[in-house]
Amino acid sequence: MVYPIVKLGDPVLEKPAAAITRFDDELRKLADDMFESMYAAHGVGLAAPQIGISKRIAVIDVTFKEDPEAKIVLVNPEIVHTEGRITSNEGCLSIPEFREKVTRARHVTVRAQNLAGETIEVSGEELLARALLHETDHLNGKLYISHISALKRDLIKRKVRKLMKLGEW
């Protein structure tokens, strides 16, 4: 099932999501639906709050369907190691049409659980590192625009408010 993507302005995006404690069929179905929704929206990462579900689960596929082994499900993720810095353009399915340069760690390791509830560690660099940080941020109620200057952030928010008034957001 493809869920509509929740956009900036919806409070669900700015509150910390709840920890997942049940690793059942319902959770597996949610992960499947999240991949489907992410691909439908042409994204490489999606966190559950972005489909209006305030739970700590995110999916990532930085290859966008090219490599089935690149599909990552993170349940209750935590960043355990970061190294280096890299600045690159970043966007978010919940803030469509906008992109900004964001400086983040170049290498990242995340500790999480998989759909069976087992503890896993996922390490990545560059785009994958960025996705691991971006999606974990989402589960903490944080959007990438919190990492840019207040001036740029306010500009985006003003434009979004304008689009909302026009019914185009």
Ligand code: NI
């Ligand atoms: Ni995002």
